[in-house]
Amino acid sequence: MQKRRELSAIYCLALFSHCNQHWKESFLSNLTDYNIAKHYADLYLTTQTNLDYTILQPGALKEEPGTGKIETNVTSPGSNAIANVVDTLVAILANNSTIGKVILMHDGGTPISEAITPRG
Secondary structure, three states, X not given: OOOOOOOOOOOOEEEEXXXXXXXXXXXXHHHHHHHHHHHHHHHHHHHHOOOOEEEEEEOEEEOOOOOOEEEEOOOOOOEEEXXXXXXXXXXXXXXXXXXXXXXXXXXXOEEHHHHOOOOO
8 A cells, every 4th residue: 555645745755774783783882872863763754654765774884985786684784885875775766666664784795776676
């Protein structure tokens, strides 16, 4: 069922978030307030609105060249070239099959468009 659009100018909201399951990792220890705010932003979007959304939760951001390849639904922390995160957000906005999903990611070996498309 298609969700009702709350704001006519918004068709799908792609929210850049963080990987909630890794809050206690040492590399995130200085970002506690940010992590809490992102958690509640995700929670509000998914439970208190009727917007179509996709939440992207990358690991640590790195200023290095992007490869155009990522892994999704990862279970361990990993790094992400900022360019790969940007390209993934752009791809999410062009792919309706990501609506209503939370995508965990880090750099990997799968082309972005393939990695965000559900297998089935």
